[in-house]
Amino acid sequence: MHETMNVWSLILDATLTVKLVMLTLLLASIISWVMIIQRYLVLNNAEQSMWSFEKRFWSGMDLSQLYRDGSNQQKENNPTGGMENIFRAGFKEFMRLRQQGGVSSEGIMAGSQRAMRVAYSREEEKLEKHLPFLATVGSVTPYIGLFGTVIGIMNSFIGLAQQSQATLQVVAPGIAEALIATAMGLFAAIPAVVAYNRYSARVDAIAGNYITFTEEFAGILHRQVVSVSK
Amino acid sequence: MTAFNGYPISVLLAVLLHGLILGSLFMMQRADSEVLDVVRPPAVKALLVEENPQTRNQQVQQQQLAEQRRQEQQRQEEARRQEEARRQEEARQEEARQEQARQAQLRREREQQEREQQEQERLERERQERERQERERQQQQRLEQERLEQQRLEQQRQQEQAAQEAAAREVAETEAEQVMAYTAIIHDLVQRNWSRPPSARNNMTAVLRIRLVPTGEIVDVEIVRSSGDAAFDRSAENAVRAVRRFEQLQGMPPRMFERSFRTLLLTFRPEDLLN
Numbered sequence: 455m456h457e458t459m460n461v462w463s464l465i466l467d468a469t470l471t472v473k474l475v476m477l478t479l480l481l482a483s484i485i486s487w488v489m490i491i492q493r494y495l496v497l498n499n500a501e502q503s504m505w506s507f508e509k510r511f512w513s514g515m516d517l518s519q520l521y522r523d524g525s526n527q528q529k530e531n532n533p534t535g536g537m538e539n540i541f542r543a544g545f546k547e548f549m550r551l552r553q554q555g556g557v558s559s560e561g562i563m564a565g566s567q568r569a570m571r572v573a574y575s576r577e578e579e580k581l582e583k584h585l586p587f588l589a590t591v592g593s594v595t596p597y598i599g600l601f602g603t604v605i606g607i608m609n610s611f612i613g614l615a616q617q618s619q620a621t622l623q624v625v626a627p628g629i630a631e632a633l634i635a636t637a638m639g640l641f642a643a644i645p646a647v648v649a650y651n652r653y654s655a656r657v658d659a660i661a662g663n664y665i666t667f668t669e670e671f672a673g674i675l676h677r678q679v680v681s682v683s684k
Numbered sequence: 685m686t687a688f689n690g691y692p693i694s695v696l697l698a699v700l701l702h703g704l705i706l707g708s709l710f711m712m713q714r715a716d717s718e719v720l721d722v723v724r725p726p727a728v729k730a731l732l733v734e735e736n737p738q739t740r741n742q743q744v745q746q747q748q749l750a751e752q753r754r755q756e757q758q759r760q761e762e763a764r765r766q767e768e769a770r771r772q773e774e775a776r777q778e779e780a781r782q783e784q785a786r787q788a789q790l791r792r793e794r795e796q797q798e799r800e801q802q803e804q805e806r807l808e809r810e811r812q813e814r815e816r817q818e819r820e821r822q823q824q825q826r827l828e829q830e831r832l833e834q835q836r837l838e839q840q841r842q843q844e845q846a847a848q849e850a851a852a853r854e855v856a857e858t859e860a861e862q863v864m865a866y867t868a869i870i871h872d873l874v875q876r877n878w879s880r881p882p883s884a885r886n887n888m889t890a891v892l893r894i895r896l897v898p899t900g901e902i903v904d905v906e907i908v909r910s911s912g913d914a915a916f917d918r919s920a921e922n923a924v925r926a927v928r929r930f931e932q933l934q935g936m937p938p939r940m941f942e943r944s945f946r947t948l949l950l951t952f953r954p955e956d957l958l959n
Contacts, residue, residue, distance in 0.1 A: 461709060462710060462713060480702070483702065484698050484702050485698075487694075487697075487698035487701055487702070488691075488694045488695050488698040490694075490698075491690070491693070491694035491697045491698055492689065492690050492691055492694035494694075495690035495693070495694065496689065496690065618834070618838075619880075621882065622882065
């Protein structure tokens with residue numbers, strides 16, 4: 455292939471603009487990989503805690519007991535999962551309104567449902583954090599790489615214009631150097647795009663589970679309110 | 685209530701991943717450049733063999749045909765070589781004849797000079813001495829200029845050459861010098877129009893024969909000896925055709941033209957264009 459030139463010499467011999475572009479791309483790639491790994495861990499964690507909480511919730515356990523368990527867990531500085539947070543917000547509001555007295559059953563239901571909606575949107579926000587960054591990296595880095603390539607090829611052609619005899623040896627290093635920028639852009643973009651699509655789907659699935667759970671829990675609370683008021 | 689976040693570990697992993705990729709790239713390059721010098725994998729050509737008798741017959745016929753063609757080519761090659769040898773012999777004889785003629789002329793000149801007075805002879809000698817020095821100086825200058833030529837701009841070069849040609853024509857008085865001057869002009873023109881193909885290698889030579897008419901126009905170009913590279917031959921031929929006409933040859937005495945410039949052999953080499 456090439457006897458004397460390798461990728462490293464090409465990178466080191468590049469012009470300042472191209473070097474800056476490459477540096478930007480390297481940083482973007484590193485940061486996007488940080489996000490990818492961090493989101494992976496966060497989503498895995500959320501899914502796991504969701505399954506375990508659902509299991510406990512449908513095991514026929516007393517709801518106030520479940521609530522107390524969560525409180526104890528938080529006291530031990532061990533944060534509760536997303537679905538449990540929704541449950542806790544709704545249950546807390548439900549108990550508070552019921553103990554207050556003088557609130558109609560519709561009022562109690564509306565209050566606890568509002569609390570659960572707030573908790574749900576907070577959880578969803580937590581899950582979707584950093585995903586827009588991945589989307590940005592995925593769509594912008596190819597352009598940045600292309601920019602570096604265009605600048606590099608421009609430079610090599612300017613150099614070519616000053617030569618009387620144009621040979622391939624004159625142009626080739628410049629173009630190869632410029633193409634490295636595109637390669638790096640794609641290298642940063644491809645994982646980011648794949649991760650973004652994958653994680654969006656997973657966030658959607660988790661958020662869908664949360665909504666379903668919210669509705670089911672509201673149904674249980676409603677049953678309780680109706681049975682008590684009768 | 686702090687939610688789970690894996691920032692430290694993910695930063696670590698991401699940096700590690702990039703370091704690993706860059707490192708492996710580096711190692712691969714190293715290994716590549718070391719191995720490339722020593723091991724060169726043999727080229728393996730895969731052939732699709734058809735077991736069809738008809739196609740096999742065709743193949744056999746084709747092979748025979750190819751063999752015949754090859755023999756034919758060899759014969760032609762042989763004939764061309766002989767022709768070439770003959771031509772070279774002719775050229776040598778021609779040269780010898782030219783040399784004789786020049787010597788005869790010189791002898792005549794000498795006789796004439798003897799008849800003339802001593803004074804004139806001395807002046808003549810002085811003049812010749814001056815001329816020779818001038819010539820030598822010109823020669824050196826020309827060599828120097830040729831060496832610098834490639835680095836200069838095209839326009840500058842053209843102007844200088846025009847001046848040089850004019851000067852050369854004024855100075856060159858004997859026929860041999862004139863022939864040399866005209867040859868130099870032809871070389872310069874052809875070389876200026878010659879763009880060497882990328883496939884040109886230093887040891888290639890192509891010999892072209894060109895036929896001229898007294899107006900300087902090229903009437904025929906023919907490849908006498910091929911360099912073995914078609915692109916190179918074509919480029920040489922194109923260079924000659926691109927000149928189309930050597931306008932400087934118009935003022936040449938017809939006798940000299942007939943003797944030296946009716947047909948001309950040009951040898952093309954990538955590093956230089958030689959006669």
